[in-house]
Amino acid sequence: MPAESSTDALGNALSAARETGPDSARRVVFVVGSGRSGTSTMSGALRTLGLHVPQPEVLADATNPKGFGEPQWLVDLHDELLKRSNVAVSDARPQAWLEAAKVGADHAVRQRVTGWLADQFADVEGGHDELVLKDPRAAWFLGLWRAGAQACGATPSYVTMLRPVTEVVGSKQKYYDARQGAITRTAAWINMMLHTERATRGEARAFVRYADLLSDWTVPVFALGEQFDLSAVKTAMSVDIAAVHSFIDPSLRRVRLTWDDVAVPDRLRDLAEETWVALDGLADPGGDTAEAHEHCDQLRAAYAEQYAEAEAFASSTTLAARRDGARQALAGAAAPAQASGADKIPHSVRALVPPAARQKIRKAIGRER
Amino acid sequence: MSAEVAPDIACLEGLPEYDVTWPWSPRTPSAPGVPGSPAAALAPGLTCVFRVRNEARNLPWVLPPILAAVQQVLFVDNGSDDDTVAVARRVAEECGAADRLTVLDYPHKVSRAGGEHLATPATSVHSLTHFYNWSFSHVRTAYSMKWDGDMVLTPEGSAILRDLSWQLEASRAIVAMPRHPLTVVDESTGWLDLSLRFLEPWVYPMGPEFTFVKAFDWELREFPPDTERVVLPQGLCVEVKWHDADEFAHWRTEGVDFTNTRLYRKLREFEVDRAIREGTAAELGGLRQVTAPPGVHIIDHVTHTWLGEQPRPLVTHSLPTSLRERSAR
Numbered sequence: 001m002p003a004e005s006s007t008d009a010l011g012n013a014l015s016a017a018r019e020t021g022p023d024s025a026r027r028v029v030f031v032v033g034s035g036r037s038g039t040s041t042m043s044g045a046l047r048t049l050g051l052h053v054p055q056p057e058v059l060a061d062a063t064n065p066k067g068f069g070e071p072q073w074l075v076d077l078h079d080e081l082l083k084r085s086n087v088a089v090s091d092a093r094p095q096a097w098l099e100a101a102k103v104g105a106d107h108a109v110r111q112r113v114t115g116w117l118a119d120q121f122a123d124v125e126g127g128h129d130e131l132v133l134k135d136p137r138a139a140w141f142l143g144l145w146r147a148g149a150q151a152c153g154a155t156p157s158y159v160t161m162l163r164p165v166t167e168v169v170g171s172k173q174k175y176y177d178a179r180q181g182a183i184t185r186t187a188a189w190i191n192m193m194l195h196t197e198r199a200t201r202g203e204a205r206a207f208v209r210y211a212d213l214l215s216d217w218t219v220p221v222f223a224l225g226e227q228f229d230l231s232a233v234k235t236a237m238s239v240d241i242a243a244v245h246s247f248i249d250p251s252l253r254r255v256r257l258t259w260d261d262v263a264v265p266d267r268l269r270d271l272a273e274e275t276w277v278a279l280d281g282l283a284d285p286g287g288d289t290a291e292a293h294e295h296c297d298q299l300r301a302a303y304a305e306q307y308a309e310a311e312a313f314a315s316s317t318t319l320a321a322r323r324d325g326a327r328q329a330l331a332g333a334a335a336p337a338q339a340s341g342a343d344k345i346p347h348s349v350r351a352l353v354p355p356a357a358r359q360k361i362r363k364a365i366g367r368e369r
Numbered sequence: 370m371s372a373e374v375a376p377d378i379a380c381l382e383g384l385p386e387y388d389v390t391w392p393w394s395p396r397t398p399s400a401p402g403v404p405g406s407p408a409a410a411l412a413p414g415l416t417c418v419f420r421v422r423n424e425a426r427n428l429p430w431v432l433p434p435i436l437a438a439v440q441q442v443l444f445v446d447n448g449s450d451d452d453t454v455a456v457a458r459r460v461a462e463e464c465g466a467a468d469r470l471t472v473l474d475y476p477h478k479v480s481r482a483g484g485e486h487l488a489t490p491a492t493s494v495h496s497l498t499h500f501y502n503w504s505f506s507h508v509r510t511a512y513s514m515k516w517d518g519d520m521v522l523t524p525e526g527s528a529i530l531r532d533l534s535w536q537l538e539a540s541r542a543i544v545a546m547p548r549h550p551l552t553v554v555d556e557s558t559g560w561l562d563l564s565l566r567f568l569e570p571w572v573y574p575m576g577p578e579f580t581f582v583k584a585f586d587w588e589l590r591e592f593p594p595d596t597e598r599v600v601l602p603q604g605l606c607v608e609v610k611w612h613d614a615d616e617f618a619h620w621r622t623e624g625v626d627f628t629n630t631r632l633y634r635k636l637r638e639f640e641v642d643r644a645i646r647e648g649t650a651a652e653l654g655g656l657r658q659v660t661a662p663p664g665v666h667i668i669d670h671v672t673h674t675w676l677g678e679q680p681r682p683l684v685t686h687s688l689p690t691s692l693r694e695r696s697a698r
Contacts, residue, residue, distance in 0.1 A: 098533075107603070
């Protein structure tokens, strides 16, 4: 599509979005938090009550038999952006947040997100202008999504799902590839959770414990409806509520582990545990306070310090890997090129041939430039 | 006692109040009255430092998006004779941010950029260099940024900066943000200059490697050679010029040294100002006339709506039209 017309189309969509005005009923609920923390359950519950999950979705599999509640487009976009920023879905580097943010600030990316969101709102017919978006990769790009939602005249809000770090790490060990050890996963969990807290601070947000969602989902979900002014939740009929009951299966919480099951160094365990306690406190009524934020800031600083130390400790490994990568890249670049006859003669020898003679030789062997 | 310990930069005029003592210095009174106590730890976050003189007119546009983005604002008034400080306090109050605004007074006349600056020693209270070192020595966050009293962020720019205030924590990167001059002709009309890709780093970590030194025409903030530079997208910030303020009146009468290419940005502003005054702005090249819908101020229209809708890149040149043929050195 020519750039001009796609710009026009987006412009029209945005003008329409703005006409919805500040009292727009449009809402985008982002379900965030570490994977395996009940994010699928939360987004599934909200969808069952009538929030719209953009289609098509990622298909259910054995790791998530009730479905992921993740729009395929979202997953594909985030995969592309993560690749561009050289950040992994589960990435323990504190610096990764800046890397992802740089890509997320790109105007063209923002236009794509805004255009896609505008299409989703246009798709919803005769009902709620309320979307629920969930993808564990989304946390890296919350600034991008907030801007997109606002450009569409929608109010963004954030639900962060909380599950004890030992259960998340244990669940991941059970369901995902075993290459990433408990230490890396625990570090990535701290990085993800503390920075997600920071990224959503000051926004409309809620913290929900996975255990609370499973034991009686009506309490946290009703609270979200009130807090985020979600008409789908506020006007849910008994048939919808019954459907959520059959969707949420308390036996979903299959992995129950403690620190006895997760082998990490004491110092990391203490930081992870303290992070869990701090985040858990945010889920208490009235727990999202300035003091709690300050505590999270201190934990984030402590994590960055511990990470920097570990990086310095392992720097020989990093440098060796970099040398290895460079060597492989060189070998890869050299391999496919067929060496010509001239290339077999050392450059120092070729340079001895005067330019005019060189030209004649090239002509003779049919390799004129 | 602490007064007996030498400051990091003693001002030439011998005014202890205007000496510079850095927050990382052991002399910083984090533990009052205890010489050599540990330096005050810098809190996470970003402080925006303004040097202002008579910016009352701009502040209702300039301050709210900045207050929404950063943790602290340090507002250094340098001899305003309008109600700049009162307006700053009022706007901060309206934004619910009065507790995050600190107003300092710097009563010394600061040399003008150019020859006057060159002739002023760097540690004089009259030097831009000393002025900025003194101002930034009051910052207590890990990152800081200089900002001008006529620069207006778009809501998107404000949100990106707000995210950066924590995303930068784990880095030592500096951040450059392009800005676009907007000449306000009246409440609903303006000319936006998109001829020049003017990119300047604004956001820096705090630390001994990031302090100010003297350059030829103005001050310069230092940074180590391997520092990562993050460049933000175009269209996030405008620099407001009021056509009726006639700031170039003396240029037209006194003449200007057009050979100094370091001043090319100022020269372009002069050209734009003259072209708008003479009704030839459309022919100058690189200028876009923008008209706001009824009831919307041109600054609000440009920052909230117009810039976001324009195709990118907004600006492709790095030199103004008039200087493209000239040598930059």
